[in-house]
Amino acid sequence: MPHLTTYEKAGIPSVFIIYGDQRECWEWAARLNGVPGLRTVHASRTVPGPEDIDTFIEDLVDGLTRPLTDEEQEGGMWAPREKRILFEGTLEDAEEFYMQTDKVPNLQNASIARYTDGLPIVVPTEGRVEAMLKGTSHRPEEVISFHDDHKLGDRSSQMGNSGRKGDAVRYLPLMRTATVENVATIAVMAGCKPEYMPVLLAIAESGGGCSDGRGGVGFCVSGPIGREIDMNFDVNVLGPGNQANRSIGRAAELMWRNFGGNIPAVTNVGVWGNALTNCIPENAEGLPPGWKGLNEEYGFKKDDNVLVIIPAGAMHRVQFSPGGYRALQKSGHGGIARRLDVKGIPGPHNWLEFFMPGLWASREGALTILMLPEMAQHLYEYGFKSKDEIYEWLYKQSFTSMKEYKTHSWPDMRTNAWMGIEKTSGKHWKELPDDYMVPSINDPRDNNIIVTGGGEESAQWMAGRSAAANPAFNIDTWR
Amino acid sequence: MAEKDRVYKCLNPIGMQMPVKTFPLAPRLDTIEGKTIYVSIGAGGEQDITIPLPGKLESKYPNVNWKITRAAAHLTIAGSVALSEEQMKTADGLIRGVVW
Numbered sequence: 001m002p003h004l005t006t007y008e009k010a011g012i013p014s015v016f017i018i019y020g021d022q023r024e025c026w027e028w029a030a031r032l033n034g035v036p037g038l039r040t041v042h043a044s045r046t047v048p049g050p051e052d053i054d055t056f057i058e059d060l061v062d063g064l065t066r067p068l069t070d071e072e073q074e075g076g077m078w079a080p081r082e083k084r085i086l087f088e089g090t091l092e093d094a095e096e097f098y099m100q101t102d103k104v105p106n107l108q109n110a111s112i113a114r115y116t117d118g119l120p121i122v123v124p125t126e127g128r129v130e131a132m133l134k135g136t137s138h139r140p141e142e143v144i145s146f147h148d149d150h151k152l153g154d155r156s157s158q159m160g161n162s163g164r165k166g167d168a169v170r171y172l173p174l175m176r177t178a179t180v181e182n183v184a185t186i187a188v189m190a191g192c193k194p195e196y197m198p199v200l201l202a203i204a205e206s207g208g209g210c211s212d213g214r215g216g217v218g219f220c221v222s223g224p225i226g227r228e229i230d231m232n233f234d235v236n237v238l239g240p241g242n243q244a245n246r247s248i249g250r251a252a253e254l255m256w257r258n259f260g261g262n263i264p265a266v267t268n269v270g271v272w273g274n275a276l277t278n279c280i281p282e283n284a285e286g287l288p289p290g291w292k293g294l295n296e297e298y299g300f301k302k303d304d305n306v307l308v309i310i311p312a313g314a315m316h317r318v319q320f321s322p323g324g325y326r327a328l329q330k331s332g333h334g335g336i337a338r339r340l341d342v343k344g345i346p347g348p349h350n351w352l353e354f355f356m357p358g359l360w361a362s363r364e365g366a367l368t369i370l371m372l373p374e375m376a377q378h379l380y381e382y383g384f385k386s387k388d389e390i391y392e393w394l395y396k397q398s399f400t401s402m403k404e405y406k407t408h409s410w411p412d413m414r415t416n417a418w419m420g421i422e423k424t425s426g427k428h429w430k431e432l433p434d435d436y437m438v439p440s441i442n443d444p445r446d447n448n449i450i451v452t453g454g455g456e457e458s459a460q461w462m463a464g465r466s467a468a469a470n471p472a473f474n475i476d477t478w479r
Numbered sequence: 480m481a482e483k484d485r486v487y488k489c490l491n492p493i494g495m496q497m498p499v500k501t502f503p504l505a506p507r508l509d510t511i512e513g514k515t516i517y518v519s520i521g522a523g524g525e526q527d528i529t530i531p532l533p534g535k536l537e538s539k540y541p542n543v544n545w546k547i548t549r550a551a552a553h554l555t556i557a558g559s560v561a562l563s564e565e566q567m568k569t570a571d572g573l574i575r576g577v578v579w
Contacts, residue, residue: 003560007573011505012562014573017528026577037504043576049527053535061540064516064572065508072504079498086491094489115492125487176494185490259494413522419549 003158005035015039015063017056021106024266025173032160032175037072039063084181085126094123098189106265117253121189132184135197136478140181144169144204147477150470155212163470169205173213173268174261178204183251186258190251195229196244199279200251201478202307206471208255211309214268215256218276218312219249220450222294223305225475226281233283234454237370238276248279275462276312286373286451288380291387294450298472309471310368310448311463318355318459325351325457329378348381352390355461356397364410366446366464367394375459376451387449395444403434443467514571515544519561522550525576532574546570 007014018026020042030038041059044052087097098121101111115121122128133140150163157163161170168177183204187197203209203219211217221231232242240246253274256262264270284293284302295306320328320336327333328340329347336354337343371379384390405411412418418429422438432438441447445467465471508514518536520529533547548562561575 004575004577005502007562007567007570008505009502010567012567012570012573013505013507014575017525017574017576031501032499034499035502035504039504043525043528050531050535053528053532057532057535057539060536060574061511064511064574067507068504074501075503076501077498078501080496082491082493082495084491085488086493087489089486089489090484091487092483094487098489123487124490124492126490127487129490170497171494174494174496176496178494181490182492182494185492189492254492258492261494261496412526416522416549417526 005030005033005038008035008038013064015041015060017041017043017060019043019045021045021265022269024106025269028173028267031078032173036078091123091125094125095120098123102263104263104266112263113257115254115258116189117250117257121254122191124185124188128188129181129184132187132192132194132197133181135184135187135194136180136201138180138201138478140179140184142180144178144180144183144201146205147474150473151468152207153212153466153469156207159213161207169207171208171255171259171261172210176259176261178208178255178259182259183255186251186254190254191243191247192251193229193243193247196248196251198305198475198478199225199229199248199307202473202475203248203252203279204255204259205478206307206309206473208259209252209274210256210260210262213260213262214270215253215260215262215274216270216272216311216313218274218310219252219279220282220294220308220310220452221279221305221475222282222284222308222472223300223475224284224303225305231279231281233281233286233452237280237453238278238460242278245278245280249277252279253277272313274312275315276310280370280450280452282450283373283452286376288377290385291376291380291449291451294448294472297387298470300472300474305475307473307475309473310450311465313463315460315462318351318461320351320354320457322457325375348378350379350382350384351375352379352394360398360400360440361404362408364408364414364440366398366441366443366448367461368448368450368464370453370460371449371451372453372455372457372459373451374456376449388444390449391444391447394447395439395441398440399437400440401434402432402436402438405438405440406434508572511540511572512542513544515546515569516572516574517546517548517562517566517570519573519575520547520549521561521576523577529576532576536574 018040030036041056098115100114103109104112145168146165149165152163159172160175187200229244231244262268294308295304300306324334328336332342332345340353415429422429446464448465518533537545
């Protein structure tokens with residue numbers, strides 16, 4: 001979006017084709033990028049493109065030639081101010097105040113909470129926020145900024161977040177900033193304890209769950225602070241019951257709402273929302289010998305505390321029948337053994353093979369796998385002496401023929417409509433024969449294994465990471 | 480005073496909106512006849528519109544110098560750039576699809 005206002009600012013009249021239901025989101029983006037009156041025409045979501053053009057082709061010319069209104073000729077400054085004290089009154093009245101909702105026409109008039117995630121909150125009185133601030137040495141008025149250089153995703157950068165050390169973090173989509181006191185206020189509301197503050201401030205430094213403006217991210221804590229603040233590493237790591245796991249995850253969602261200014265279908269164009277509501281800890285003690293924790297993967301030491309952003313737009317389960325996985329590893333029994341062709345042969349077996357078939361039939365990209373310690377140990381005993389060996393194995397599994405790849409959706413965009421260069425061959429995409437094999441994963445290190453949880457026989461997977469990005473944030477600098 | 484009647488000051492969780500300098504729209508064209516107008520074909524979901532669009536524009540408005548520019552791959556910074564600096568020097572207008 002920042003680029004789309006460049007042309008008007010340079011004196012080039014422009015007109016943009018959008019969908020009508022994107023109108024409010026477009027207006028927010030145009031305002032935030034300094035040209036609130038950017039002209040548009042509306043395309044249809046259902047009429048075929050060539051036919052649809054006929055309905056708005058004259059409007060395109062009109063957008064370039066229609067004389068400007070007085071409003072469109074205005075420049076100035078857009079500078080809304082937020083006050084520090086939002087409400088003054090009794091606790092009962094405050095509870096009601098913070099639970100205000102707004103009807104959103106774009107959501108079929110459903111209500112969206114103005115300050116919360118939709119649930120009651122702990123009222124952030126001055127005293128409670130002051131107590132929360134004791135969980136960090138940072139001053140309340142400090143603006144949350146990047147403590148180190150971070151390569152963010154391209155879309156986050158496009159939307160206005162630099163990732164440069166010393167720059168204020170901009171919460172997307174509304175590009176707001178926040179202070180340590182704002183984070184403490186959110187922490188109170190979410191039901192956090194003061195000792196969670198370093199983790200919460202690292203979440204705030206990482207973008208506060210806003211991602212590129214649509215959310216869809218989760219968080220993993222790597223390092224001993226997880227045990228220090230009593231996170232649950234074991235069974236039900238994704239479920240309710242542990243205050244740290246749940247309230248830290250909740251705080252990220254409150255940042256998404258209050259820092260990012262997210263209102264679904266109004267200020268952002270996400271679809272499903274976030275599938276991972278807990279902040280989860282990595283179980284470093286469950287790592288097999290030689291396997292690095294997330295902190296070490298990102299260049300930190302084993303005892304450093306690091307917050308890592310993980311994709312959480314959707315989660316999938318590697319499904320084994322009750323006892324089925326154990327029977328495979330004990331004696332090579334059952335359907336999994338038949339698929340792996342190890343019938344009657346005791347484990348360890350590479351259970352990852354079980355869910356590979358069809359994995360890239362209608363998708364591309366790497367995996368983040370939440371792996372139970374025992375299942376990680378089986379892979380180690382099978383022969384994977386490091387996570388990198390698995391990342392490489394997954395990469396090799398992802399190769400598919402050009403004939404197949406051309407029938408996928410994302411490659412149309414990622415290959416620049418097949419006009420770019422395919423990296424394994426160095427050739428233009430259009431030159432490659434149908435039987436040429438291309439990887440569905442861009443880089444082996446786009447994969448990510450997180451050892452966590454407890455129990456047996458099940459793993460979760462979601463989208464991978466980007467090896468080119470740096471989503472690891474130092475928690476200890478926020479103590 | 481009873482505890483339930485005690486008055487508290489409660490803090491604001493909303494982040495700070497940074498001031499934005501706003502600009503007027505560029506002056507409009509008196510006519511498109513004889514002008515150089517770029518149609519940017521992005522790499523997103525708008526291609527079913529933007530690929531056939533230049534042909535339709537050329538047919539309906541033949542006295543315009545229509546030029547096509549193609550964006551880089553989707554989700555890249557370059558992918559959101561519709562006109563290069565060189566193209567901006569000669570552009571009288573721009574049409575771009577942003578159909579998410």
